[in-house]
Amino acid sequence: MVQAGVGVAIAASGSAAPIAALTNDQLSTIVETSDEWIQTRTGIRSRRLAQSEDTLSSLAAAAGTAAIAAAGLSADDIDLILLATSTPDDLFGSAVQVQAQIGATRAVAFDLTAACSGFVFGLVTAAQFVRTGTYRRVLLIGADVLSRWVDWSDRGTCILFGDGAGAVVLQATDGRDRLLGFELRSDGQLNHTLKLAFQGTPQPLTAGVTATAGRYQPIIMNGREVYRFAVAKVPEVISKALFRADLATSDIDWLLLHQANQRILDAVADRLGVPREQTLSNLADYGNTSAASIPLALDAAVRRGQVQPGDKIVAAGFGAGLTWGAAVFEWGVVET
Ligand code: ACO
Numbered sequence: 001m002v003q004a005g006v007g008v009a010i011a012a013s014g015s016a017a018p019i020a021a022l023t024n025d026q027l028s029t030i031v032e033t034s035d036e037w038i039q040t041r042t043g044i045r046s047r048r049l050a051q052s053e054d055t056l057s058s059l060a061a062a063a064g065t066a067a068i069a070a071a072g073l074s075a076d077d078i079d080l081i082l083l084a085t086s087t088p089d090d091l092f093g094s095a096v097q098v099q100a101q102i103g104a105t106r107a108v109a110f111d112l113t114a115a116c117s118g119f120v121f122g123l124v125t126a127a128q129f130v131r132t133g134t135y136r137r138v139l140l141i142g143a144d145v146l147s148r149w150v151d152w153s154d155r156g157t158c159i160l161f162g163d164g165a166g167a168v169v170l171q172a173t174d175g176r177d178r179l180l181g182f183e184l185r186s187d188g189q190l191n192h193t194l195k196l197a198f199q200g201t202p203q204p205l206t207a208g209v210t211a212t213a214g215r216y217q218p219i220i221m222n223g224r225e226v227y228r229f230a231v232a233k234v235p236e237v238i239s240k241a242l243f244r245a246d247l248a249t250s251d252i253d254w255l256l257l258h259q260a261n262q263r264i265l266d267a268v269a270d271r272l273g274v275p276r277e278q279t280l281s282n283l284a285d286y287g288n289t290s291a292a293s294i295p296l297a298l299d300a301a302v303r304r305g306q307v308q309p310g311d312k313i314v315a316a317g318f319g320a321g322l323t324w325g326a327a328v329f330e331w332g333v334v335e336t
Contacts, residue, residue, distance in 0.1 A: 007177035008130040009333045010123070010168050014066025015299035016059050017048040017164040017286065024159070031155040038159045043262025047162025047287030050145040054163070056089045057097035060143035063165035063295070065102050067139060071169040075102045078169075079135035081109035082126050084118030084142045084291040086196065086320070087149065098141065107139070115194075116258045116319025118142055118291030119166070120184070123315070123327050126170050127179045136172040141165060144290035149196050151218035160260070161219075162287035166295025171333065180312070181245030183237050184325035190229065193222045194320040230264045230318050234326075235271040238316050241326035252328070253311040254301070255279045258318055259286065259293035268316075280306075290319065307331055 023046045024035035038044055050059065060083055068075055081104060083095035088111055090097065095109035114121040119142035126138040143165035150158045200214025234257065242249060255274045257265050262283050269279045282297040289296055294315050301307040309332030318324035 006131055006133045007173040007175055008127045009171050009173045009178045010329050010331060011171045011333045012067055012071035012169045013167065013295060013299040013302050014063045014068070014070055015164065015166040015292075015296045016062035016066065017296070018050045018054040018059065020049050020051050021046050022049050027159055030152060031158060033155045033159060041261075041263070042160065043281070043283045044159065044287045045284045048164060049147045050163040054145070056085060056087055056143055056145050057094045057101060059145070059163070059165040060085070060094065060098045060141045060167070061101035063143065063167040064098060064139050064141050067167035067169050068102070071171070073137065073169065075104040076106055077137050078104040078107040078139045080126070080129055080138045081107045082112055082122050082138060082140045083109070084112045084114065084122040084140070085144055086113050086115050086118065086290060087145045104139070114291075114323045115321055116260065116288070116290045116293065117317035117321065117323040117325050119294045120182075120315055120317035120325045120327050121323065123168075123170075123179070123329075124182050124184060124325070130170055130172050131177070133172070138170040139167060140170060141167040142291035142293075142295045144292050146219065146288075146290050149216065149219050154218070156223055157219050157221050160288045162289050164286055164289040164292040164296050166292045166299050168295055168298070173333070178330040180247065180328040180330065181241045181243070182325065182327040183240040183244065185233070185237060186321050186323045188321065190225075190322040193225045193229070193322065195220050196320070227261065227264060229322060230260065231267045231271070233324050234264075234268045234316050234318050237324055238268075238272060238314055238326045241314065241328050245328040247312070247328060249273055251312060252314050253278065254307060254313045256294055256298055256313050256315040258316065259283045259297055260288050260318070302331070309333065
């Protein structure tokens with residue numbers, strides 16, 4: 001039964017990352033680069049890499065379990081699991097594997113693909129199910145293991161990416177809606193600037209009929225173009241989401257951007273007039289973890305006590321597609 005008028009709270013978080021780390025110095029034994037170049041151009045010092053025992057679904061399940069515990073719930077309470085990922089263990093979807101691993105037997109589970117925007121797109125999607133009264137408790141996970149798809153001989157991309165998972169629990173409230181505003185965008189004309197694409201060749205089957213045989217190719221990216229795109233478009237989409245929330249930049253406690261490059265984070269903060277100390281960043285230790293980066297940085301800030309219930313956060317994701325989007329929300333369950 002659909003109940004209109006239900007509000008949504010973004011109530012609790014959790015995260016998980018592989019233990020194995022790869023430092024810039026170690027990377028410079030693989031490709032021609034240096035710790036100094038990588039730190040100056042990106043802000044990254046190290047990144048975590050999934051080993052063979054760290055599957056996408058095991059990382060996502062660990063993050064999800066932590067978020068459910070932080071919400072004071074059990075896996076049985078979850079109605080929907082939404083897994084934002086571009087690197088599933090199984091192309092048919094990994095959300096169901098997560099469902100089985102965490103024991104959320106009642107939950108329906110499916111994947112959502114929007115690359116580095118996946119968490120923000122997922123947050124908005126999850127909120128719609130809650131607002132309509134269809135589901136009351138949603139586990140949203142952003143998780144990626146891009147290290148599986150990196151060309152380790154391409155210094156323009158292999159220095160950037162790391163692996164991880166982050167999760168939040170969204171809950172229905174009878175009171176105020178804590179998702180205050182959002183704006184999502186896509187532009188397939190720019191698809192060529194960042195791809196992890198299937199490439200195949202025709203395989204004759206019978207007279208006049210072929211199938212296509214091939215495989216996904218490693219990540220290719222035009223870094224400069226993506227950089228320019230991010231610095232131009234992210235402030236714009238954040239301003240639009242704030243406008244929809246009827247808030248000014250000065251009302252925001254935290255700017256939580258997709259962790260792609262510290263220079264992008266700083267440039268976007270400067271354009272919006274947000275002081276650096278209100279910009280959350282975990283780039284130095286994790287690199288770009290794609291759909292995981294926003295909830296991973298959020299969870300660390302929550303666990304440090306930096307982000308407090310009631311704080312207003314603007315989160316923005318951007319990446320392959322190209323896709324980009326922003327969501328303004330109030331953190332935690334605060335009854336007023
Ligand atoms: N070490 C040393 N030198 C390097 C390296 C490296 N790792 N990588 C590139 N260089 C060299 C280049 O060859 C070039 O040399 P040249 O001038 O002799 O030709 C020089 O450094 C400058 O190269 P640029 O590509 O202009 O370097 P830039 O300052 O743009 O930094 C970077 C590159 C870090 C990739 C940057 O462009 C960037 O962060 N772009 C955005 C990426 C991004 O945000 N992606 C987001 C989405 S990810 C997703 O959706 C999955």
